[in-house]
Amino acid sequence: MTIAVPARPALRRREARSRRLPLLPALIIxxxxxQIPFVLTVWYSLRNWNLLAGDDSTFAGVANFRATFADGTxxxxxxxxxxxxxxxTVAAMLVGLALALxxxxxxxxxGIARTxxxxxxxxxxxxxxxxxxxxxxDPSFGLLGWLTDLAGLPRxxxxxxxxxxxxxxxxxxxxxxxxxxxxxxGLQALPDEQLEAARVDGAxxxxxxxxxxxxxxxxxxxxxALLLSMNIIQTxxxxxxxTAGGPAYGTTNITYYIYLRAFNSFDxxxxxxxxxxxxxxxxxxxxxxLRLLSGIFQQEGRR
Amino acid sequence: MTTTTAPAEIEDAAxxxxxxxxxxxxxxxxxWPIALVGWLGSLLLFSPIAYMLLKSFQTETDAASPSPKxxxxxxxxxxxxxxxxxxxxxxGNSLAVAVVSTLVVLLLALPAAxxxxxxxxxxxxxxxxxxxxxxxxxxxxGIIPIxxxxxxxxxxxxxLVLIILHIGMNLxxxxxxxxxxxxxVPPGVLEAAGLDGASRLRTMRSIILPLVSPGLWSTALLCCxxxxxxxxxxxxxxxxxxxxPLFMQKFLSFGELYTAQxxxxxxxxxxxxxxxxxICQRSLVRGLLFGAVK
Numbered sequence: 001m002t003i004a005v006p007a008r009p010a011l012r013r014r015e016a017r018s019r020r021l022p023l024l025p026a027l028i029i030x031x032x033x034x035q036i037p038f039v040l041t042v043w044y045s046l047r048n049w050n051l052l053a054g055d056d057s058t059f060a061g062v063a064n065f066r067a068t069f070a071d072g073t074x075x076x077x078x079x080x081x082x083x084x085x086x087x088x089t090v091a092a093m094l095v096g097l098a099l100a101l102x103x104x105x106x107x108x109x110x111g112i113a114r115t116x117x118x119x120x121x122x123x124x125x126x127x128x129x130x131x132x133x134x135x136x137x138d139p140s141f142g143l144l145g146w147l148t149d150l151a152g153l154p155r156x157x158x159x160x161x162x163x164x165x166x167x168x169x170x171x172x173x174x175x176x177x178x179x180x181x182x183x184x185x186g187l188q189a190l191p192d193e194q195l196e197a198a199r200v201d202g203a204x205x206x207x208x209x210x211x212x213x214x215x216x217x218x219x220x221x222x223x224x225a226l227l228l229s230m231n232i233i234q235t236x237x238x239x240x241x242x243t244a245g246g247p248a249y250g251t252t253n254i255t256y257y258i259y260l261r262a263f264n265s266f267d268x269x270x271x272x273x274x275x276x277x278x279x280x281x282x283x284x285x286x287x288x289x290l291r292l293l294s295g296i297f298q299q300e301g302r303r
Numbered sequence: 304m305t306t307t308t309a310p311a312e313i314e315d316a317a318x319x320x321x322x323x324x325x326x327x328x329x330x331x332x333x334x335w336p337i338a339l340v341g342w343l344g345s346l347l348l349f350s351p352i353a354y355m356l357l358k359s360f361q362t363e364t365d366a367a368s369p370s371p372k373x374x375x376x377x378x379x380x381x382x383x384x385x386x387x388x389x390x391x392x393x394x395g396n397s398l399a400v401a402v403v404s405t406l407v408v409l410l411l412a413l414p415a416a417x418x419x420x421x422x423x424x425x426x427x428x429x430x431x432x433x434x435x436x437x438x439x440x441x442x443x444x445g446i447i448p449i450x451x452x453x454x455x456x457x458x459x460x461x462x463l464v465l466i467i468l469h470i471g472m473n474l475x476x477x478x479x480x481x482x483x484x485x486x487x488v489p490p491g492v493l494e495a496a497g498l499d500g501a502s503r504l505r506t507m508r509s510i511i512l513p514l515v516s517p518g519l520w521s522t523a524l525l526c527c528x529x530x531x532x533x534x535x536x537x538x539x540x541x542x543x544x545x546x547x548p549l550f551m552q553k554f555l556s557f558g559e560l561y562t563a564q565x566x567x568x569x570x571x572x573x574x575x576x577x578x579x580x581x582i583c584q585r586s587l588v589r590g591l592l593f594g595a596v597k
Contacts, residue, residue, distance in 0.1 A: 016424070016425065019418060019422055019423070019424045020418065020424050021418075022414030022415060022417050022418040023414070023415045023418035023419065023424055023430065025411050025414070025415070026411040026412055026414070026415035026474055026478060027415065027430070029411060029470065029471065029474065030433075030434060030437060030471065030474055030475060032471075033467070033468065033470070033471030033474075034437040034440065034445070034471055035437075036448070037444075037445030037446075037448040037449050038440070038444060038445055040445075040447075040448035040451075040452075041444060041445060041447060041448055044447055044448065044451075095344075095348075098340075098344065099341070099344045099345070099348070101337075102337050102338075102340045102341035102344060103341045103344075103345070105332055105337065105338075106332045107332065107335075107337070107338035107341065107342075108338070109342070110338075110341070113341055113342050113345035113346075114345065114584075115581055115584065116345045116346065116348070116349040117344070117345035117348045117349065118580070118581075118584055118587075119348075119349055119352055119577055119580070119581075120348055120349070120351070120352065121580065122528060122532075122573070122576050122577045122579075122580030122581075123352060123569075123573040123576070123577060124531070124532045124547070124548060124551070124569070124572050124573045124576065125532060125534065126532075126534050126548040126551045126552060127548075127551050127565075127568070127569035127572050127573055128351070128352075128355075128569060128573075130551055130552075130554050130555065130565050130569060131351075131355050131358075131562075131565050131566055131569045132351065133555075134561075134562040134565065135354065135355070135358055135366075135562050135565075135566065136351065136354075140369060141366075141367050141368070141369060141562065143354065143371060145369070146369065146370050146371060149370075173348070173351065176348060177348065181584075181587060230438075230439050233441065234441060234442060234443070234535075236443075236534065236535050237534040237535070237548070240538070241552070241555060254441070254443070255441060255442070255443040255535075258443040258444070258446070259443060259446070259539070262446065262447050262450070263539060268447050268451070271447055272447050272448075275441070275443060275444035275445070275446070275447065276444065278441050278443065278444050279440065279441060279444040282439065282440065282441045282444075283439075283440075285439075286436065286439035286440075289439065290432055290435070290436060290439070293432075293435070294428075294432060
């Protein structure tokens, strides 16, 4: 025993190292590919660096950040991000919840119905955006034009007159299946006994939904909202191909504005500052998401 | 319900349980109006894709009619045209990027997931949440350093740069998914293997891998789907040597006169991932929820 005691820390250290070894390659690569760019972004954001003005960069201090906060279009793009993300998230959640409630129980062909319903999540977003551009949104040939005719409404040039609605429509369409899948998983975790008890007590469908299902679904609804908004906030392809951020920056979200700044104006310094502000804003959104997720994890562990 | 109850009670209990079982079955089955709404909703979500399929078999004149044409003479011309003008080069790149990045992701993620579940490191929970937090960062915020580093290393407009970035994009997801599969391996099985004197590598190869291989497959398929559809890195870092989303992009300038052609190409590029997606739909929830929900 007296000999073993001094040997123990070394042994434990070796044990810890052998446990850590398989983790390291993945951890290092993830750090390299995801964290180093952010560190470099901080560095670039403090520099004066416009490729059109020459390749030399000089120290700019906080000038880029002053420019960022003074730029009306930047604030507009933040506002657009909130509207586009919020609109698409709410729409996808409402439709997704309704679908999950109907697809939860068995009926003939439910497997096929579910499979059809999740397909929008897999088709290539760029391909779909291009197809929608001419076949759905186009004022003279589009499906929406035909539908508004049927409803007796005037024809709308969707991508210029209703550009925000158009982007919300296509992004919420793509993310509705995802919301449905998550909420279906939530509904399936609901113990039968609870609904059974409510039914025995004479609760009608609405009361069962309000008093039993909704409280049970709450963490799942929160999780869906956070996962959806974190993904929809990054929307890029649909905006680039359908509206190019227009008209008058009306559908330019923060991702697209950084892209415009960096690769159309080649203003890497300011674009980095934009990126950093966007990063801080996203972290503010992501922190509650992480906390919520770890809460669900601890619950799982307790069960 | 126990075997020691008197015969009279069993007779009483039997019809009750039967009734309860029937009620449970009724609860599991939807009434027809709900089933109908479920079908209609699913079809509505699918309808833009069905519309795309329909248009892909029309001539451009039929496709450009102001009202949807349901009766027409189908043609395969659009599909014949879809494979021209460099399609195969882009498709080959897409396939290479998806397959190579996914293979590397699996090779890195499996040991990492092992170190976070079967034989956990200290603070494994924190490490796990570090992986997920990287998925929450806006990709646009890091694109400028990525572009500059790629330029310095002469990696712009190469397949390699996309492979590297897709590894970074899918690795956290794969670690999370595989970890949740590994956690379902009963600890007793591993203990027994250890007592039998099997080395860790052997336990991994002959016990863990066969148990989690369905999970590994669906993780791989999901990574392929995300890699195949990725657009942001492709458009910012590559031009001529690129993947299918960039091949699609050039139809932007063709305008409304090529709706049927776009529909056919869009269908062709989407078919592989839709099939993969259908196969792995069950694991999808778990993967995208990072294993928080079973």
